[in-house]
Amino acid sequence: MTITTAKLPRKALRLTPLALAALLMSAECHADWKLTPTVGVAETYSDNPGLLTDDEAHGQWISEATPGFKLSNRSRRLRLDALGEWHFYSYQDKNTPRTHDRERRYTFDADALLVENLLSLEASANGSRQATSAFGPRFTQPYSTFNRTDVRTWSVSPVVRHRFGSFADLQMRVTRDSVQNDGDIAANAFANSKSTTGQFTLGSPANALGAFGWGLQYQHQDLQTERYGDSTSENASLNLRYRLNSTLDGVFTIGHDSYEYTGMNNRSGGPSYLMGGIWTPSPRTSIDARIGHSYLGRTGSLNAVQRNRHLVSRVLYSDQVTTTRAQFLLPAAIDTAAMLDRLFSASISDPIARALAVQAYMASAGLPPSLANNINYLSNRYMRERRLQAALIYNMAHSTITLSAYRSERIALSEQQTDSDLLGSQLNSLNDNVRQKGVDLSFNYRLSARSALNAAAVASRATSLTTGIVSPSHQLTLGLTRQFGRKTNAMLELRHTAGNGGTPSLNGLFAGAGSYTENAITATLAVQF
DSSP, X not given: OBOOOOOOOHHHHHHHHHHHHHHHHHTOTTOOEEEEEEEEEEEEEESOTTOOBTTTOOOEEEEEEEEEEEEEEEOSSEEEEEEEEEEEEEESSTTOTTBOSEEEEEEEEEEEEXXXXXXXXXXXXXXXXXXXXXXXXXXXXXXXXXXEEEEEEEEEEEEEEEEETTTEEEEEEEEEEEEEEOOOTTGGGSOOEEEEEEEEXXXXXXXXXXXXXXEEXXXXXXXXXXXXXXXXXXXXXXXXXXXXXXXXXXXXEEEEEEEOSOBTTSOOEEEEEEEEEEEEEETTEEEEEEEEEETTEEEEEEEEEEEOSSEEEEEEEEEEEEOHHHHHHSOOSSBHHHHHHHHHTTTOOOHHHHHHHHHHHHHHHTOOSBOSOOOOOOOOSOEEEEEEEEEEEEEXXXXXXXXXXXXXEEEEOBOGGGGHHHHOGGGTTTTSEEEEEEEEEEEEEESSSSEEEEEXXXXXXXXXXXXXXXXXXXXXXXEEEEEETTTEEEEXXXXXXXXXXXXXXXXXXXBOOSXXXXXXXXXXXXXXX
């Protein structure tokens, strides 16, 4: 790995979002923009807002104000969704440890068609609080800083698409992205980074009528980090598909992967193959299962989806080489809105009306953007992640049940050196092999057209297989939501949270250890203008 560091000028980085916004707006001059200002107020009583150990905890009132906005566009040449919120907190005790008085959250996602049937621009940005370690509190509250740091990401990608008749579809893209951390001194040991990625895909059209299909893929990434220099990675593959009958396709993939890192086992690349089948017995059921071998050993993948009028379920298994920064840039593995969209498609055919119904339902049921997932903790190392996730949503006449579960294992591939500032010398092997598992069960009962009762139980457990450190946590919530008019909502929620810090100290990432519990009640009023 080269230990020289490349940096972009700070002024250029500050101007990047402005230039992006101007370009997207110029793509559709007569766009139908919709701007919705929002404001929310909340009052919470918590007996342990800083998630301190039980002998240190003390209760108090917390006031919260949340101004924000939603911006959207749905036109022929531009699709855009943006959301921004500013949270301000006021405490009865001004010196409450492990809390903060303000934060901002934002998301931005856009796709602009610049040249018909040829060139488009995709862009995204996100700013939110993320976990610093898998061995801290899993369910920290919005005002708590325990095991939390601010992470900002953005990505810009021009995309060229072209169809060569019925022979092949071509897609080329260049992506520039950034991941930055705004935490304390110890958390800043997570290296800010930028990357440039080129991707090339050429293959038979998805709707091709022939029995044989093929595809070529190539990706090259140049990664620059502020603390640990530059590195590159390359991935190439050839995909073949043959239709065995009307419901079953055989698939085969051969490829080669190469990563530039100093490996713990001196392996950082090699050939790979996958073989399996895609079974689609009906438009509502599909199973894509594959097994094979990579330079790391046996591997495989699974993507199974089934839905009917009342139930949608999905099972995913993946095995990949990844990094913390790559996970921050990816969307949720199981997206709640996507699953609800499949469920509602049986009764709402119009996609725009269905999207509005999905968002309204998620708000009334208090559902998160993504279903139960493992914690993406801070690490500068390359790792092999094997993850199994399952989720289902069952909708009845007056109620809905959501169940999701996951099990993941991350095995570090690169050396401990790049995480030494994060973990310290005493715990430098904490992230060598981390296993996480959890389950999330929620129940929504619609009392009337405007009122609903929500209950949820969430449990997770992180285990370091190298050090033996274990960090369990769970949370129980019970809430009542009420809609007053078309633009005003209120919620009353009871919450119980418990867990274990897992370690005596992670070099300042979070101080204090031992068990903690929090019981809280929150009343919230939210208004859209």
